[in-house]
């Protein structure tokens with residue numbers, strides 16, 4: 616099989632460190648912030664998650680591709696990572712439900728795929744030295760030119776990326792006869808979030824990221840949702856302003872990940888870039904309202920300022936990350952609004968946190984009864 620041919624390839628990090636490996640497929644060059652995901656399964660969902668737009672993904676699971684891909688498992692309509700670095704890439708798969716193989720799927724979008732990289736050493740390096748940009752390439756003979764190209768790649772800090780993955784036109788999801796209607800602001804929404812809402816009797820209108828509040832309101836929704844998405848939340852000024860208007864309307868509002876960061880910024884709580892983000896499917900969270908632990912799916916490189924959140928009169932921190940004590944969830948005391956930094960929809964990951972969708976429906980229901 617010709618496509619299994621391997622070409623020499625390199626990973627060059629911004630700090631000058633070089634790792635060697637092989638490329639499969641056509642090879643080429645790709646740039647972006649390098650990050651790693653520790654999930655043992657779920658590569659298809661990860662590669663299609665719009666929040667990873669602009670990032671080169673290093674997978675820590677040693678085998679990628681061995682269970683193929685299934686149409687329904689994608690979190691969006693295309694591959695969103697900008698490149699893949701892995702250890703063993705399996706060109707054959709075994710899974711009765713598979714509809715295609717991963718290599719074909721990735722090659723349809725000319726993704727640069729590196730394998731045979733010492734991913735354990737690479738991940739320890741990124742973990743110890745922090746998030747940074749990288750370039751991956753089959754142009755191994757010209758490392759200096761690659762470094763030059765890499766120096767022009769913008770830093771993730773300050774980068775607005777939601778506009779690159781948001782829908783251009785509003786669209787509908789779910790059953791038009793459903794009991795509840797939600798207006799969702801799409802900053803890079805994962806399909807599994809829409810599935811989770813639709814399966815709870817919600818009809819959703821998904822709007823482009825920069826839609827003004829009046830247009831969202833014209834759908835006459837019972838609640839609002841602000842989605843996950845890529846990039847730094849701070850440059851999204853119009854979205855932050857829209858979040859303020861939603862909050863002022865006192866209608867139910869739920870935010871996930873980037874949406875959570877936007878709701879924090881709408882309360883003048885700052886966000887910061889973490890030394891390394893949280894990306895995996897076994898992140899431990901404590902729900903401070905119930906005292907229960909949750910194992911959660913996560914993918915974020917920014918977080919909200921905890922001291923500012925603690926000091927804010929209208930905010931109650933509801934969830935903390937047990938590895939580093941960062942804010943994992945909050946609620947707004949005076950409004951029917953809450954948000955989480957992690958991914959209750961999983962996709963991939965455990966379902967410990969799907970109760971949050973039920974709580975959103977509960978807010979919607981209670982609010983509806985109040986206004987009826």
Ligand SMILES: NC(=O)CC[C@H](N)C(=O)O
Nearest residue numbers: 666843844872873916917
């Ligand atoms: N999954 C997300 O929504 C990520 C949010 C944001 N881009 C971050 O990296 O923190």
